[in-house]
Amino acid sequence: MSRTRGGGRHLDEDDIRVRARGGSKPRTRKRPKHENARTGLVTAVDRGRYRCLVDGVPVVAMKARELxxxxxVVGDRVDVVGxxxxxPDTLARVVRVRERxxxxxxxxxxxDPVERIIVANADQLAIVCALSDPAPQPRFVDRCLVAAYDAGLEPLLCLTKADLASPDEMLNTYRPLGLPYEVLGPDEDLDGLGTRLKGKTTVFVGSSGVGKSTLVNRLVPGADRAVGHVNAVTGRGRHTSTSALALEFEGGWLIDTPGVRSFGLAHIDPDDIVAGFHDLDEFALECPPDCTHQEDASDCxxxxxLERGEVEAERVASLRRLLNSREGEDDTETSPAPPGPHG
Structure with a gap:
C-alpha cells in the first residue's frame, strides 16, 4: 500500500481483494464415478422424470446435471443412484446412459433437420396399419420400413381391422419384400403375433386410430392404454397415447408409442432410402451415379x-414420392374423400 503527499491512502492493484465468481471452490472436470450405481431400463418419460425398472423395482429418477x-428415451439402459x-415421493438420479x-x-x-429419437435398444418394429377406418396407408408403411432398415430393426407388418376389409391388396404390395406380417381382427386370437414378439423388444408405430393401443391392451391385459376413434369427416384418428411406454411381455418388451401423422426421413441419406426398398435396390445398383430415379432420369x-414389368408401379411411385419429399414436395397420404351431405 502507498500513501499520497497529503497523507491520504492510495490503493494499488495489490491491495484489492478479488472475490472468486461462484464461490471460492475451484471447478474441476472430474466426474464422480458412481461405482455403486445400479443399472435399470427406462420404461416411461414424463416432463423430465424417468420411470426406470431397477432390479424389478419401479423407480422415478431425474437426470444428473453432468449428463x-x-x-x-424409453428403452435406454441407464445407471441410477440415490x-x-x-x-412414493422418492427420487433417484440417472448418472449414465449405456451405449445403445x-x-x-x-x-x-x-x-426438418432436427431428429427425434423414438426409442432405443429395440429389436423389432411393428408397423400397425388399418385395412379400413382409416384407409390403408402404404406410403406411411414405406417410410416406417426405411426407418426400420436404417436403424437395424426387424420390421413386422400388423394389419388391423381385418373384419372391415380384405388384406389382399396390402399383402400383394409387400409380397416382393418377403415381409413378415400378421392379419388381425377384433375376434381373432393373437397367438401368432405373440410368438413373433416373445423374447424381443418391439416398438409399435402407427398413425392415430389404426388400433395400435387396442392391440397392446389385448396383448398386455391391464395396460389400460387410452383408445380413440376415427373422425368420420377427416378420416383421421385422435391422439390417445401421449407418451411412449414399455410393457413387459413374454420375456421381452412391448413399447407403445403415440400415434403419428407424419414420419419424416430427413436424417436418412437418399441412397439409404433407396436401400429401404429391397425390391428396387438391386435395380438401383445398375443406375448411373447421382441418378434421381425419377421419370425424367436418363438411363435409370x-x-x-418398370417398363419390363419386373417391379410394381406403386412401389416405384412410392419411392419417387419419398425422394421428392426431401426437396420439399408434398408426400401426404391421399384417401377417398368422405361422402357429402347427399351421399
Missing amino acids: GRGSI DLSGE ASVLRRTADDT AISAA
Whole structure:
C-alpha cells in the first residue's frame, strides 16, 4: 500500500481483494464415478422424470446435471443412484446412459433437420396399419420400413381391422419384400403375433386410430392404454397415447408409442432410402451415379425394370414420392374423400 503527499491512502492493484465468481471452490472436470450405481431400463418419460425398472423395482429418477442436454428415451439402459426403494415421493438420479444397440429416429417432415429419437435398444418394429377406418396407408408403411432398415430393426407388418376389409391388396404390395406380417381382427386370437414378439423388444408405430393401443391392451391385459376413434369427416384418428411406454411381455418388451401423422426421413441419406426398398435396390445398383430415379432420369435402371414389368408401379411411385419429399414436395397420404351431405 502507498500513501499520497497529503497523507491520504492510495490503493494499488495489490491491495484489492478479488472475490472468486461462484464461490471460492475451484471447478474441476472430474466426474464422480458412481461405482455403486445400479443399472435399470427406462420404461416411461414424463416432463423430465424417468420411470426406470431397477432390479424389478419401479423407480422415478431425474437426470444428473453432468449428463448435460443429451436426451434419455424409453428403452435406454441407464445407471441410477440415490433412493432406489421405489417408495412414493422418492427420487433417484440417472448418472449414465449405456451405449445403445439401436436407435429409431424420425423427423417432423423430410426437410426438418432436427431428429427425434423414438426409442432405443429395440429389436423389432411393428408397423400397425388399418385395412379400413382409416384407409390403408402404404406410403406411411414405406417410410416406417426405411426407418426400420436404417436403424437395424426387424420390421413386422400388423394389419388391423381385418373384419372391415380384405388384406389382399396390402399383402400383394409387400409380397416382393418377403415381409413378415400378421392379419388381425377384433375376434381373432393373437397367438401368432405373440410368438413373433416373445423374447424381443418391439416398438409399435402407427398413425392415430389404426388400433395400435387396442392391440397392446389385448396383448398386455391391464395396460389400460387410452383408445380413440376415427373422425368420420377427416378420416383421421385422435391422439390417445401421449407418451411412449414399455410393457413387459413374454420375456421381452412391448413399447407403445403415440400415434403419428407424419414420419419424416430427413436424417436418412437418399441412397439409404433407396436401400429401404429391397425390391428396387438391386435395380438401383445398375443406375448411373447421382441418378434421381425419377421419370425424367436418363438411363435409370428402375424405370427400365418398370417398363419390363419386373417391379410394381406403386412401389416405384412410392419411392419417387419419398425422394421428392426431401426437396420439399408434398408426400401426404391421399384417401377417398368422405361422402357429402347427399351421399
